[in-house]
Amino acid sequence: xxxxxxxxxxxxxxxxxxxxxxxxxxxxxxxxxxxxxxxxxxxxxxxxxxxxxxxxxxxxxxxxxxxxxxxxxxxxxxxxxxx
Numbered sequence: 001x002x003x004x005x006x007x008x009x010x011x012x013x014x015x016x017x018x019x020x021x022x023x024x025x026x027x028x029x030x031x032x033x034x035x036x037x038x039x040x041x042x043x044x045x046x047x048x049x050x051x052x053x054x055x056x057x058x059x060x061x062x063x064x065x066x067x068x069x070x071x072x073x074x075x076x077x078x079x080x081x082x083x
Contacts, residue, residue, distance in 0.1 A: 038070065045069040 049062025065072070 041069055042066050 046063055046066035049065050050059045053059035053062045
């Protein structure tokens with residue numbers, strides 16, 4: 001015999017799926033500060049590299065360098081520290 005509450009309940013698998021989805025959002029603290037720093041650094045690096053380029057292709061290379069500027073920063077910092 002089925003009751004009204006049997007029709008209102010979700011299957012067990014669906015309940016666990018919903019619990020997992022909500023669990024991921026509870027501990028989220030944000031983290032947009034790093035994205036903002038990268039974005040401003042990208043704009044500054046792009047302006048610098050493109051403005052110092054003497055040819056079109058050096059400008060393209062400057063744009064590509066602007067995308068990966070954090071790698072240059074870390075490399076030079078580690079080289080400076082002797083690591």
